[in-house]
Amino acid sequence: MSARTPDTARDIPEATVARLPVYLRALIVLADAGTATCSSEELAAAAGVNSAKLRKDLSYLGSYGTRGVGYDVEYLRYQIAREIGVTQDWPVVIVGIGNLGHALANYSGFRSRGFRVVALLDADPARHEEVVAGLDVRSFDDLEGIVEEHDVSIGVIATPAVAAQDVADRMVAAGITSVLNFAPIVLSVPEGVDVRKVDLSIELQILAYHEQRKAVTARAEDAS
Amino acid sequence: MSARTPDTARDIPEATVARLPVYLRALIVLADAGTATCSSEELAAAAGVNSAKLRKDLSYLGSYGTRGVGYDVEYLRYQIAREIGVTQDWPVVIVGIGNLGHALANYSGFRSRGFRVVALLDADPARHEEVVAGLDVRSFDDLEGIVEEHDVSIGVIATPAVAAQDVADRMVAAGITSVLNFAPIVLSVPEGVDVRKVDLSIELQILAYHEQRKAVTARAEDAS
DNA sequence: TATTGTGAACCTGTTCACAGCA
DNA sequence: TGCTGTGAACAGGTTCACAATA
Numbered sequence: 001m002s003a004r005t006p007d008t009a010r011d012i013p014e015a016t017v018a019r020l021p022v023y024l025r026a027l028i029v030l031a032d033a034g035t036a037t038c039s040s041e042e043l044a045a046a047a048g049v050n051s052a053k054l055r056k057d058l059s060y061l062g063s064y065g066t067r068g069v070g071y072d073v074e075y076l077r078y079q080i081a082r083e084i085g086v087t088q089d090w091p092v093v094i095v096g097i098g099n100l101g102h103a104l105a106n107y108s109g110f111r112s113r114g115f116r117v118v119a120l121l122d123a124d125p126a127r128h129e130e131v132v133a134g135l136d137v138r139s140f141d142d143l144e145g146i147v148e149e150h151d152v153s154i155g156v157i158a159t160p161a162v163a164a165q166d167v168a169d170r171m172v173a174a175g176i177t178s179v180l181n182f183a184p185i186v187l188s189v190p191e192g193v194d195v196r197k198v199d200l201s202i203e204l205q206i207l208a209y210h211e212q213r214k215a216v217t218a219r220a221e222d223a224s
Numbered sequence: 225m226s227a228r229t230p231d232t233a234r235d236i237p238e239a240t241v242a243r244l245p246v247y248l249r250a251l252i253v254l255a256d257a258g259t260a261t262c263s264s265e266e267l268a269a270a271a272g273v274n275s276a277k278l279r280k281d282l283s284y285l286g287s288y289g290t291r292g293v294g295y296d297v298e299y300l301r302y303q304i305a306r307e308i309g310v311t312q313d314w315p316v317v318i319v320g321i322g323n324l325g326h327a328l329a330n331y332s333g334f335r336s337r338g339f340r341v342v343a344l345l346d347a348d349p350a351r352h353e354e355v356v357a358g359l360d361v362r363s364f365d366d367l368e369g370i371v372e373e374h375d376v377s378i379g380v381i382a383t384p385a386v387a388a389q390d391v392a393d394r395m396v397a398a399g400i401t402s403v404l405n406f407a408p409i410v411l412s413v414p415e416g417v418d419v420r421k422v423d424l425s426i427e428l429q430i431l432a433y434h435e436q437r438k439a440v441t442a443r444a445e446d447a448s
Numbered sequence: 449t450a451t452t453g454t455g456a457a458c459c460t461g462t463t464c465a466c467a468g469c470a
Numbered sequence: 471t472g473c474t475g476t477g478a479a480c481a482g483g484t485t486c487a488c489a490a491t492a
Binding site: 013014015016050052053056066067068069 | 482483484485486487490491492
């Protein structure tokens with residue numbers, strides 16, 4: 001039975017998992033620039049981390065470098081893509097086609113980085129006329145059919161906060177097990193379902209906190 | 225000289241800082257629902273963390289609760305808003321008014337959570353005709369004047385990756401010291417400038433990694 | 449010789465469990 | 471009595487520094 005267990009079954013720390021996509025992005029830039037080989041120092045610089053951290057992270061995947069030489073850009077790129085699971089495209093549905101949903105539907109980065117938007121859904125019938133990014137905006141009631149048809153396991157929520165929990169519940173019931181949530185609300189989902197959230201205001205507030213402290217520190221230094 | 229040093233000068237762990245906006249959001253929901261008082265257990269549930277972590281986080285700010293009772297919602301809300309620095313609005317400029325820039329300009333959450341978009345800038349003259357969210361889209365060359373006029377210290381970059389570093393350099397030169405970057409590229413900025421990044425594809429890739437492992441685990445269990 | 453891969457030390461963040469207090 | 475605030479134990483993540491090796 002272990003014959004089916006792939007060699008990617010190692011346990012990779014969460015912090016490392018969150019950085020693998022950054023390394024992959026950096027490798028793609030290097031590959032596009034025609035670079036065949038890079039040292040941990042170079043790759044780390046391109047990814048915005050220090051080289052010790054990069055090497056430690058890569059060591060969880062295996063020994064893909066060559067001592068005294070560095071890493072083969074294409075080879076490492078493939079290994080990381082395989083580890084993340086983006087060697088084939090993942091079908092994705094986006095629910096909530098307001099301003100943000102529009103932007104997400106049109107975002108070319110999804111297509112080029114391992115994702116394919118298969119449907120855009122909105123609860124508002126007034127939006128069902130529209131074609132966005134080459135896709136018809138469809139009724140939210142089509143969710144179950146689309147998930148089944150395309151075997152979708154990742155859903156994106158770009159609705160207002162009040163609708164988000166209902167959307168999440170329907171997604172989970174339909175078989176979706178990973179959710180990217182842009183609504184400013186904490187979703188509750190059953191065990192086994194992953195949720196990641198992006199809250200634009202929270203990011204700005206974190207900056208504001210540090211900005212405020214800069215001002216405070218500057219004033220304190222002025223005074224002394 | 226220490227008379228000017230406010231009592232917010234304590235050193236708050238970064239992980240705590242990142243959660244304060246979440247607590248603030250939860251408190252606003254509770255306040256809007258008419259809740260006057262809440263326990264650490266209730267607030268933690270609303271914020272999606274455990275109560276021990278919440279209490280520990282709040283303890284870095286001070287002792288704002290009452291033993292045996294809980295927290296006064298309005299009082300704690302104000303204290304956290306003050307700590308973050310969002311009791312007054314921060315002026316913000318957005319550069320890059322494509323799909324995402326449009327969505328950000330129209331995002332009501334900024335206005336309601338301590339930020340005011342004072343200008344929209346784009347390098348493409350074809351976009352300077354447009355009015356988005358009630359603001360004229362202006363030339364990127366107006367950056368310096370706007371930063372000075374409105375005393376802007378926070379900038380948002382929503383340009384394509386190729387333009388982002390140039391935009392960041394101009395922002396820093398103009399006096400901006402905090403940047404929220406949506407372009408999929410690592411920005412290099414001088415000491416003292418904060419950058420936070422949001423990369424939509426990276427979030428999806430992290431979900432994909434876990435999704436892939438679910439499939440692997442399920443197969444391994446089937447086989448045994 | 450140059451650079452990787454990694455144990456060990458260190459540091460940060462989380463959880464426990466209970467003392468302190470309204 | 472009930473809930474906060476917090477030391478102490480624990481877990482996870484980062485950095486150091488060097489042995490392994492192409």
